[in-house]
Amino acid sequence: EVQLVESGGRLIQPGGSLRLSCAASGFPVSHNHMSWVRQSPRRGLEWVSVVYAGGGENYADSVKGRFTISRDTLKNALYLQMTNLGVDDTAVYYCVRGATHWGQGTRVTVSS
Amino acid sequence: DVVMTQTPLSLSVTPGQPASISCKSSQSLVHNDGKIYLYWYLQKPGQAPQLLMYEVSSRFSGVSPRFSGSGSGTDFTLTISRVEAEDVGVYYCMHSIQFPECSFGQGTKLEIK
Numbered sequence: 001e002v003q004l005v006e007s008g009g010r011l012i013q014p015g016g017s018l019r020l021s022c023a024a025s026g027f028p029v030s031h032n033h034m035s036w037v038r039q040s041p042r043r044g045l046e047w048v049s050v051v052y053a054g055g056g057e058n059y060a061d062s063v064k065g066r067f068t069i070s071r072d073t074l075k076n077a078l079y080l081q082m083t084n085l086g087v088d089d090t091a092v093y094y095c096v097r098g099a100t101h102w103g104q105g106t107r108v109t110v111s112s
Numbered sequence: 113d114v115v116m117t118q119t120p121l122s123l124s125v126t127p128g129q130p131a132s133i134s135c136k137s138s139q140s141l142v143h144n145d146g147k148i149y150l151y152w153y154l155q156k157p158g159q160a161p162q163l164l165m166y167e168v169s170s171r172f173s174g175v176s177p178r179f180s181g182s183g184s185g186t187d188f189t190l191t192i193s194r195v196e197a198e199d200v201g202v203y204y205c206m207h208s209i210q211f212p213e214c215s216f217g218q219g220t221k222l223e224i225k
Contacts (some may be wrong), residue, residue: 045161045204045216058213094160099151099208100172102160 002026002101009093009106016085020106022078022095030073033098036080038091039105048093049080062088085110114138116205118217125195126225133220135188135205142185149208152181152190155219156201164203165190197224 008020020036036048049069051057057069068081078095085108092105115138125131141148150168153161163172165181168188178193192199202221208214 044218045206047214047216050213060213099149099166099206099214100163102162104160 002097004095004097004101004103006093006095006103006106009108011109011111012085013112014086014110016110017081017083018085018108020080020082020093020095020108022080022103024076024078024095024097027097028073029071029076029078029097034069034071034078035096036069036078037094037096037102038089038108039094040091043088043091046091051078082108087111114141114207114209114215116207116215116217118203118205118220120220121218122221122223124223124225125192127196128194131192131195131199131222133190133203133205133222135183135190135217137186137188137207140185141207141209143209148184149214150181150183150188151206151208151214152179153204153206154199154201155204159201161204195222195224200224 003025005023012018031053033053035050038048039045049059051069051071066084070079087110090110092107094105095103117136119134141150148168152165154164155161164175164179169181180191182189202219204219205217206214
């Protein structure tokens with residue numbers, strides 16, 4: 001059974017950094033396109049970043065240069081390193097396998 | 113960027129009655145490979161989105177046959193043949209011309225009368 005479990009979200013001050021984790025089971029992350037998608041009341045659902053099955057990554061313009069996606073094949077996990085966070089980054093962040101499976105999300109709140 | 117526009121933004125349906133949600137894109141979603149990467153998701157209260165339909169009209173594993181998808185080019189529709197109480201939530205269309213980079217509609221909230 002495919003499972004995705006996100007963690008790492010919390011309240012953080014503007015300008016801070018945070019790393020989100022996604023523990024995957026039931027499939028190898030290295031064989032799938034793995035994305036982060038976020039959801040906020042103001043911006044709705046927004047694709048954030050992807051690491052491709054074959055390697056390489058891409059980012060939405062809104063996070064380019066601030067966020068870094070990575071994966072660990074041994075731990076079968078996905079990560080999102082977020083720096084210079086702003087209030088517009090406040091959202092629930094979902095780990096997504098391809099277009100099919102979503103985790104339950106982890107909440108990031110950027111506020112002073 | 114492709115903009116996805118859903119209508120209506122909300123609808124209230126009597127159980128057993130049909131429901132339809134429209135999703136229009138600002139440009140054609142036909143990929144170079146001839147496929148249309150248009151998806152429909154349902155987000156039930158307090159849950160993550162769950163995939164209903166992929167590539168316009170293919171039902172994902174375990175999805176009720178009451179759900180169907182149609183459309184081409186820039187106009188797409190999700191239809192529920194007979195609404196049930198468990199169908200309550202927010203429905204989103206999503207396109208992905210350059211999968212998995214994608215964009216979502218603003219959502220349609222379905223309530224039961």
